[in-house]
Amino acid sequence: MTDTTKILTIQDISCYGQCSITVALPIISSFGIETAILPSAVLSTHTSGFKDYTFRDLTEDLPAILEHWEKEEIYFDAIYTGYIGSIKQLDYIKDIIESRLKDGGQVYVDPAMADFGEFYYGFDQEFADKMGELCKLGDYILPNTTEACYLLHKPWKPEFTKNEMLEMAEQLKEFTNRYVILKGDNHTKDKLGMIVLDKQDSFDTQIVYNDRIDYVTHGTGDVFASSFVGASVLGNSPCKSAKFAGEFTKKAIEETIGDPTHTYGVKFEKVFPFLYEWLKSQQ
Numbered sequence: 001m002t003d004t005t006k007i008l009t010i011q012d013i014s015c016y017g018q019c020s021i022t023v024a025l026p027i028i029s030s031f032g033i034e035t036a037i038l039p040s041a042v043l044s045t046h047t048s049g050f051k052d053y054t055f056r057d058l059t060e061d062l063p064a065i066l067e068h069w070e071k072e073e074i075y076f077d078a079i080y081t082g083y084i085g086s087i088k089q090l091d092y093i094k095d096i097i098e099s100r101l102k103d104g105g106q107v108y109v110d111p112a113m114a115d116f117g118e119f120y121y122g123f124d125q126e127f128a129d130k131m132g133e134l135c136k137l138g139d140y141i142l143p144n145t146t147e148a149c150y151l152l153h154k155p156w157k158p159e160f161t162k163n164e165m166l167e168m169a170e171q172l173k174e175f176t177n178r179y180v181i182l183k184g185d186n187h188t189k190d191k192l193g194m195i196v197l198d199k200q201d202s203f204d205t206q207i208v209y210n211d212r213i214d215y216v217t218h219g220t221g222d223v224f225a226s227s228f229v230g231a232s233v234l235g236n237s238p239c240k241s242a243k244f245a246g247e248f249t250k251k252a253i254e255e256t257i258g259d260p261t262h263t264y265g266v267k268f269e270k271v272f273p274f275l276y277e278w279l280k281s282q283q
Contacts, residue, residue, distance in 0.1 A: 011082030017046035018265025019219040031230035041085035109138035135175040145184040210246035219265040
């Protein structure tokens with residue numbers, strides 16, 4: 001990495017609530033990485049726990065933004081996609097990746113569309129199939145088990161065995177250029193695991209564990225993905241990046257548990273000192 005490394009993150013802006021760009025921009029920037037944004041939509045709040053939120057679809061803005069970037073010769077060393085506002089945007093985003101990513105640049109796809117066995121509002125299997133096409137441009141894909149099941153047309157269940165998780169990760173190989181990071185391995189008591197699979201080395205499949213916290217809230221997937229991307233862009237291995245991201249997310253949850261009024265995300269800002277200490281240890 002150089003001092004001029006630039007990453008673009010493409011996902012929605014929820015004006016209130018800790019998710020998507022309002023998580024990705026501060027976390028990735030805190031790694032010392034210049035972070036540009038491309039909003040897929042603007043919402044007054046995120047969609048979990050709020051009613052009558054506003055939603056402005058920015059699909060039709062994407063081609064003009066790309067055209068301007070082409071004129072200005074703006075390129076990125078990495079592109080990270082999260083929540084995408086509409087199925088039509090997926091083709092535009094593929095154009096942006098193919099046009100604006102530097103040679104040798106990395107693509108991170110978090111197929112943020114489902115959790116706990118259900119699609120997020122507005123998504124369906126057609127969207128999942130189209131998301132699978134975007135995943136094939138990714139050097140890294142970061143699905144949870146629900147998203148993986150929709151990509152693979154498999155039934156979801158609350159728990160998968162270790163062998164089932166490993167088999168699912170193997171099946172996800174076709175959806176990525178290189179790495180699969182499959183979140184949600186919960187077969188081990190008191191631990192939460194992630195399957196990290198290197199498509200180009202079938203013998204380099206590992207499970208990365210962090211302590212489990214039985215607390216469910218909005219935005220933890222975005223915190224994990226953003227901290228994973230930041231660590232990875234700095235040159236850390238997928239396993240090391242996943243381990244850090246899991247620990248960062250766990251600490252953010254711990255900061256939040258004692259506050260019953262904080263139901264719209266996790267207090268990741270409180271964990272930046274841990275991030276900075278980790279960065280110092282890498283020097």
